[in-house]
Amino acid sequence: MTQAVRKIDMDKTQAIWNPTDRQTEFLSAGDFEVLYGGAAGGGKSDALLVDALCLQHEGHKNPRHRAVLFRRSFPELRDLISRSLEIYNQVDPFASYNATEKVWTLSSGAKIEFGYLHNDADRLKYRGRAWNYIGFDELTLWPTDVCYLYLFSRCRSTDQTLPRYIRATTNPDGPGQLWVMKRWGIQEDGSATRIPVDVEDKEKGVTTTFHRTFIPARLSENPHLSETGYREALLQLAPDERDALLMGLWRQGRVHGAYYANEMAEMRNRGGIRSVPYDPSEPVNTFWDLGWNDTTAIWFHQQIAGEHRFIRAYENSGESLDHYATYLQNSGFNLMGGRHYLPHDARNKSLQTGKSALEILQEMLPNLNFEVVPRIQNILTGINQTRLAMRGKVFIDATECPDGIAALDNYRKAYNERHDVFTERPLHDRYSNFADAFRQWGQALEEGLTGPRQQFRRKPKPPGGMWI
Template sequence: MSLHVDPTVLDDPDTEVVWKPTPKQAEFLASDDFEVLYGGAAGGGKSDALLIDALCLQHGGLDNGNHRAVLFRRSFVELRDLISRSLELYRDIDPDASYHQTDKVWTFSSGAKVEFGYLANDNDRLKYRGRAWNYIGFDELTLWTTDVCYLYLFSRCRSTDKTLPRYIRATTNPDGPGQKWVMERWGIQETGEETFVPVDIVDEELGTITSMYRRFIPARLSENTYLSSTGYREALLQLAPEERDALLQGFWRQGKVHGAYYTNEMQRLRSEGRIRHVPYVSSAPVNTFWDLGWNDTTAIWFHQIVAGEHRFIKCYENSGEKLEHYAQYLLSAGVNLSGVHYLPHDAENKSLQTGKSAVQILRELLPALSFQVVPRTPQVLTGINQTRLAMGSNVYIDDVECVDGVAALDNYRKTYNPRLDAFTDQPMHDRFSNYADAFRQWGQVFEEIVRGHAHKPTSKQRRRATGLTA
């Protein structure tokens, strides 16, 4: 008895079915369009569909030693969930397949390979220069704030084996910081119906035009019978209204984030043109503000004070990396690091593995830099309110170098209590909270920074700043 997942042979009595697609998953697997987005509401089986589709079974990919696929998530933490599910699926499909944990690569008995990677920020795309896959997949596409990584990987989608298809595939929910560009690329309306976007590829050198479709296949929880009677629908019904509409109904509504802490402050920054290009001034010291994650995400904001302005010139976030990685990133950032580098209060907690605290390790790695631990506030809300007040000052945020940080500040919000049908005073811990927590370190020491700021730029330095002020 053979193992199989091809939906065309599910009724064959001689085939042992190890995975059976829902009708929508089968539609996604059968699509021959080059660029396909699958998803919408939660519970549509997006990750499973992507893992199976990466095998290109309908084109014999699993039996072709030349087949190469890669699946991306936004962070290392999120990638672990996808890998964990692959460990359940792939060994059932091919018992002789092996997984290399360090390289994050599955090698099947034919020699076909499926690789896993993550793209925490736009610069991570450059790690994949010189690589090639005939299948490239992105899980939870709207978590990428911009389309930079997505479009760059198109240049890596190739194969010398003409029997293998070239596919770009993605899955997503309707929410996330990249919602706008994803909606625009696939022509998705608020109600989330299926779309076919005609695309003409013009080759002026060869004088040819190639026509294709960019397709969006929506999926709903109600179409996934495997999740019926599991309580998942009831869990979604307890979400805040806008999240419930997105994840249960598959609506792609854009607009105000209900329960967001910094809504008014961010609206003011935009209306006054203070989210824009922010020039770096090499003569001004750079401060950094951190949120640390030993086994989670670490986020860093880069900040200068120039002519009385608080300028956020860059931000960086990554996951699954040790402090050595972030120390190296600081040194490679090409900025004047002679300012103060502010760490959260838990930086003084000692790790069970090393017996050292984060601040100890960073001081050893970067002895020339000044690290300071920000004292813990009695209530997180106190620090948030301090930050809101500080944002009313002369604050500027770079709209390109800090695009993910801006999205986090827009979306950092309160936890919703479904029993009371109201938001609590407690922040929601999600993909936006790391940058927001790092930014809060700035708000908590804002008055101290203003009082202790000794850098008084000369008129010449002010002119060189290419100014945000007159």
């Protein structure tokens, strides 16, 4: 695939999309596993959408061609779908898009599907499915490689003329940066890599060598964005973001202005981020950041023998409160004996329902004890309270809380580009919700109880031992 994309069986001289040299390299790559990533503005999402057509193998003309493109959440998926509406109907005027199923059907019968994997458990929704082309947009937004590797088992086809491809794009930031760097052997300068991978089949006595390829993207290589002011906008970012999104540098762990950097480093040094067991005989507390129909984050916590154990972190977006009530009911945790801490705005009444989040949750979960953490005048007070609390016996489960851990690592001060300094105001981004929910824990310890740093009061086990 080295030429411009053209209409199918229409005017052969009319190009509708012209790839850059780097996009051409990605589209032409024959290796099974390819990552196209680096600076912002490199045309990565466009390249992934076009590559899913498998034009070089005439996949768009093959009724058995099946492709799927994943993003981390449905709101993020909307952008990719919106761009596909601009491209695919021009490539194939007779193609149709089913908005309910999120599936394109080309005139040949080939299909391109869109899906999202918000957390590791979502991968099981795709059990039993099969695609010969699987793509991930913004791969480093997945904090672990669980979903990515699981989908390898779904990459198959009985049609030998169709290629089997795993493709991904990303910027050099996000909670999954470390595992992506390790998998493709990416160095800080973001240069290209091609790693041989030997796969041994002991039953057949055969070893097959595949290659895992990383193709770097640079803004300077995309002429479509020259003279648009985009470069100047990136120059105004904070130094770490500027290095990643403009220069395409992969500098893992260097989050300038991070509030909890010292506390997280100390926690790792003492082994505080590890496998944390759940004790069903002890109650589970929760700490919330409420977003109504925006993002809501919840930490699940046990306090045992003076230790604060965070056993799960859950986040979702675009869901109403009944979704989170159901999630709690199905969690399998002993929640009835615990306390469930909501932020101060949980008392605010909704104009739509006339009820507050606190009232709605109390109606849905009448057996749970909800409390509202008192409001503080300055958010930095709550952050400092949380810092102090993190210096105690705190343990976070590495497997059940990957997004939460990433949020604590990356929650940072906003940057003033005019004066080239960090402010004391937190930056509101994808990490804020988990960080704000975690702050409810720090504030509850210091302000929500009878005295500073006291144990959580526990209710006795209910009659008959009934828990939810």
